Amino acid sequence: MQKVLGGCKLCGKPMQTNRSPLIHRTCDACKDEQLRQSNRRLTVRRKAKRHAIKAALKPPQCQRCGKAIEGAHMLTPNGQWVRKFCGTRCRQAAFQARNVPGRRLRPDMLTSEQALETAKAVAQAERDKAP
Numbered sequence: 001m002q003k004v005l006g007g008c009k010l011c012g013k014p015m016q017t018n019r020s021p022l023i024h025r026t027c028d029a030c031k032d033e034q035l036r037q038s039n040r041r042l043t044v045r046r047k048a049k050r051h052a053i054k055a056a057l058k059p060p061q062c063q064r065c066g067k068a069i070e071g072a073h074m075l076t077p078n079g080q081w082v083r084k085f086c087g088t089r090c091r092q093a094a095f096q097a098r099n100v101p102g103r104r105l106r107p108d109m110l111t112s113e114q115a116l117e118t119a120k121a122v123a124q125a126e127r128d129k130a131p
């Protein structure tokens with residue numbers, strides 16, 4: 001082991017090398033800093049991209065009543081709005097519309113499958129309420 005001439009490439013901190021002392025090396029602290037910087041740049045770039053996608057899209061409309069959805073600021077990675085309905089009422093109405101045939105058959109009985117679906121819808125509605 002010998003000393004790297006000039007030390008760390010970036011901060012000049014003395015470094016050891018098992019190769020030529022002329023090969024410049026970067027110390028761990030500087031490497032960490034480089035990683036942090038590149039992560040930060042990546043985050044900024046991703047954020048800008050997200051904003052550009054959002055700006056290019058029209059505000060989402062409720063799939064049931066067509067009203068613009070307020071507070072729909074979230075996008076999934078494929079550019080879809082997270083929210084499809086303006087509120088719990090439209091979501092439930094759409095859910096019920098999809099499930100009418102099953103309900104007509106046995107209006108007074110809730111099968112375990114339907115109970116499960118209802119529970120899922122309620123859970124989804126709860127998630128929708130959260131910001």
Ligand SMILES: [Zn+2]
Nearest residue numbers: 008011027030
């Ligand atoms: Zn350094």
Ligand SMILES: [Zn+2]
Nearest residue numbers: 062065086090
């Ligand atoms: Zn609606």
